[in-house]
Amino acid sequence: xxxxVIKKLxxxxxxxxxDVSCSSxxxxxSNTNKGIGNAAYCGICHSFTEDGRCVSLLKVMMTxxxxxxxxxxxxxKSNDIERTALSVDELTELTISFYRRNYIEGLFLSSGVxxxxxxxxxxxxRVAKNLRTLxxxxxxxxxxxxxxxxxxxxxxxxxxxxxxxxxxxIPTEANLKLLAPEKxxxxxxxxxxxxxxxxxxxxxxxxxxxxIPKFVPAGQSTQLIIGATxxxxxxxxxxxxxxxxxxxxxxxxxxGYIPINTNDSRLPAIITPPLVRENRLxxxxxxIRFYSFxxxxxxxxxxxNLDLDIDPKLxxxxxxxxxxxxxxxxxxxxxILRVPGIGVxxxxxxxxxxxxxxxxxxxxQKMGVVMKRARYFIxxxxxxxxxxxEIKPENLKLLLMKQLPKAKKVKYPGQxxxxxxx
Amino acid sequence: xxxxxxxxxxEGFLTLVFNCYExxxxxxxxxxxxxxxxxxxxxxxxVITDETKAKRVWNGLHKKISNSSCQLLYHxxxxxICDVELMILHYIREVFESPINIExxxxxxxxxxxLKMDKKxxxxxxxxxxxxxxxxxTDEIYYASFDPKYNVLPLTINHFENxxxxxxxxxxxxxxxxxxxxxxxNSTEFRFTENTINRNTGTIDKSMMAEDEQLFQELWKSYxxxxxxKERINxxxxxxxxxxxxxxxLTEKQNNE
Numbered sequence: 229x230x231x232x233v234i235k236k237l238x239x240x241x242x243x244x245x246x247d248v249s250c251s252s253x254x255x256x257x258s259n260t261n262k263g264i265g266n267a268a269y270c271g272i273c274h275s276f277t278e279d280g281r282c283v284s285l286l287k288v289m290m291t292x293x294x295x296x297x298x299x300x301x302x303x304x305k306s307n308d309i310e311r312t313a314l315s316v317d318e319l320t321e322l323t324i325s326f327y328r329r330n331y332i333e334g335l336f337l338s339s340g341v342x343x344x345x346x347x348x349x350x351x352x353x354r355v356a357k358n359l360r361t362l363x364x365x366x367x368x369x370x371x372x373x374x375x376x377x378x379x380x381x382x383x384x385x386x387x388x389x390x391x392x393x394x395x396x397x398i399p400t401e402a403n404l405k406l407l408a409p410e411k412x413x414x415x416x417x418x419x420x421x422x423x424x425x426x427x428x429x430x431x432x433x434x435x436x437x438x439x440i441p442k443f444v445p446a447g448q449s450t451q452l453i454i455g456a457t458x459x460x461x462x463x464x465x466x467x468x469x470x471x472x473x474x475x476x477x478x479x480x481x482x483x484g485y486i487p488i489n490t491n492d493s494r495l496p497a498i499i500t501p502p503l504v505r506e507n508r509l510x511x512x513x514x515x516i517r518f519y520s521f522x523x524x525x526x527x528x529x530x531x532x533n534l535d536l537d538i539d540p541k542l543x544x545x546x547x548x549x550x551x552x553x554x555x556x557x558x559x560x561x562x563x564i565l566r567v568p569g570i571g572v573x574x575x576x577x578x579x580x581x582x583x584x585x586x587x588x589x590x591x592x593q594k595m596g597v598v599m600k601r602a603r604y605f606i607x608x609x610x611x612x613x614x615x616x617x618e619i620k621p622e623n624l625k626l627l628l629m630k631q632l633p634k635a636k637k638v639k640y641p642g643q644x645x646x647x648x649x650x
Numbered sequence: 651x652x653x654x655x656x657x658x659x660x661e662g663f664l665t666l667v668f669n670c671y672e673x674x675x676x677x678x679x680x681x682x683x684x685x686x687x688x689x690x691x692x693x694x695x696x697v698i699t700d701e702t703k704a705k706r707v708w709n710g711l712h713k714k715i716s717n718s719s720c721q722l723l724y725h726x727x728x729x730x731i732c733d734v735e736l737m738i739l740h741y742i743r744e745v746f747e748s749p750i751n752i753e754x755x756x757x758x759x760x761x762x763x764x765l766k767m768d769k770k771x772x773x774x775x776x777x778x779x780x781x782x783x784x785x786x787x788t789d790e791i792y793y794a795s796f797d798p799k800y801n802v803l804p805l806t807i808n809h810f811e812n813x814x815x816x817x818x819x820x821x822x823x824x825x826x827x828x829x830x831x832x833x834x835x836n837s838t839e840f841r842f843t844e845n846t847i848n849r850n851t852g853t854i855d856k857s858m859m860a861e862d863e864q865l866f867q868e869l870w871k872s873y874x875x876x877x878x879x880k881e882r883i884n885x886x887x888x889x890x891x892x893x894x895x896x897x898x899x900l901t902e903k904q905n906n907e
Contacts, residue, residue, distance in 0.1 A: 241876040277878040280887030329784045577756045584755040
C-alpha cells in the first residue's frame, strides 16, 4: 500500500459520505476455516464522526467519475471536482487491513457510473468476490447496486454481499426525472425486484438444501432524500411502508437534503438541512416497524406532514385523546406501547412484572417510563394526575412543549416556486 | 458490624454465599481482598474459596432461575460497583426464599437493579468491542489496550477469538493490569511484567511497529476526517456516543506527533 492512497481515500470517502446507510446488522455470517472476520447479527459501530453519525463500515466509492448528472449529487458529471479511482486490489487491501485493526465491521462500496452500469457493477462485484474467495473474509459487505445494471450481475453480486441497496432518492418519479434526467423508476425498481425475488428463492432453496450459499442475507435497503422536492411526509412514509411490506426492505433511510450544488435552479434554496424533519421521519419509521402503527395513524390526508414541535407518538396521542387513559395494570402490550413516554423496553418490563402484583407509578419510573409525559395518558394503582381529556389536548401540547429541551430553531423556508406547480 | 472478606473471584463470592446458608449468618459488609494482604478488619470472617461449594450454589441458582438471569448476576458481579456483592446476595436470597420463580418481577427493587447493572456492564463490554484498536507489531501480533470502567475483558474474548481467528493478538486491560494472548489456537490470560506499553496512550513503541502500521493509522485518521459532514456537526451528540474516556486509545482521536 502506498502513500498516495491516502489522497484517493480522502476524496472517495468524502464522496461517499452523503449515503446515510451505516447499518452492519442483519447478517450472521460465521468465521469459517479459521479465516478472517464474521458478521454480528446486531451489527457493531466502531466510531462516530463529529456530526454524530455512526461509522461501522468502510464507506467508500470505487470511483467518483460519473457519466450521470443528477442535480442533488456532489459527484455529478458537470461538477468541477477532483476525480480519482481505487483499484480492486487497493479496495480489498484497505478493507482487510482496516478490519484486522478492528477499525470497521466491513465494507460499504458504491460508485459513480463509468462506461456503463454493467461495467461498473461487475468491477464492484469483483471486490466482494475477491474478499470472499481469495482472502477467506467473512465480515460484512454492503454493495450499492448501480441503477440500470443487468439482473444477472445483481444476482452475482448478491452471492457475495450481505446487503444490496438501490437508492430511490426522490420520492416521486416525476421529480426524479426532473433532477436526475438519466434515471427513472424502472432503472431503480428492476434491480430492487430482482433482489427481492432472489431473496425469496434463496429462502425456498435453503429449505431443501442446507449448504446452499446465502443470497443477500441482510436484505436490501434504500435511501430517500428529504426536502429536495415538495413531497409530503404522508407520501414519503406511505412509500416507505409499501417498501417494507411488498419488497420486504430491511431499512429505508431518510437523508435531509444538503445543498451541495447551490447554483442549480431545480433545487430549493435552503440554508441548513431539514434535520428536525429527518428526525421525525425516523421516529415515524420506528413506530411503523416496532410499534405496529399504521402510516395513516401517523400522517394522512388531513395531516399530510409531521408536527416538527413534538414527536409523532405524542402527536398521535393528542389527536386521539378518546383512547386514553390506559390502565397499566390491565391493558394489552400493544396499547401500552401507544402511551407517550413508554418504550418497547419498559412496556415489556410492565407486562412481565404485573403477574406478581399491581404496579405503581414509582415502580414505573424506575422501569424507565418517562412519567413527565406518560402521567397524562395512564392510570395505575394510586396515580392521580389529570388526564389528557381533562386538560384538553391543545393545552397539554403547550404544557409538554414547555418541558422539552429547547429545540434549535431550524429555518426551513420551503421550496422554490417551480415546485409548487409541479 | 459483621464483615466478611473474600478473594474477589466469582468462585470466592459463591463460596461466601454457601457459607452464609451453612452458618445461617448474613454479612453486613462484604469486602474483597484482592492482593491477599492480611486482613485489616479486626472483627471479620475470611472466606476460603472452595470450588465444590461454589459449584453447588451456582447449580442451585440454575434450578431456581433461568440461564440468562444467572448470566445477569455474573455480569453484575463484574461491575465491581461498590457493595455490588451485598446487592447480589440480597437478590440470591429473594430468589432462594421465594416458592415461585420471581426473576421477572421487575417491581422488586433488587431484581430491577440487577437488570440495570447487567445493562451497564454489557454496554461497557460492547463498547470495548467497538472501540478496540489493534496495532500491528513487527512480530505480526496485533496489540490493543483499554481500561474499561467495569471488569468486562472476560466477556469480550469469545468475540475476538471468533472474529480474528487467523491473526495473533493481545488485548490488555491497563486498569486491572491483565490481558489475554491469542496464539491462533487458544487465548491465555497473562500479565505484563515490563513496561513495553505506554500506559497513557496504549501505543506501542515505534521500533516495535510493523512497517506499514503507521500508514494504516494515517489512512484511518484521514478516512475518519473525510466522513464528517460539516453542515451537520454536532459536538454534543458526538461526545455522548463516543465518550471522552475512550479517546486516548482511539487511533482516530490521537493527534499526529
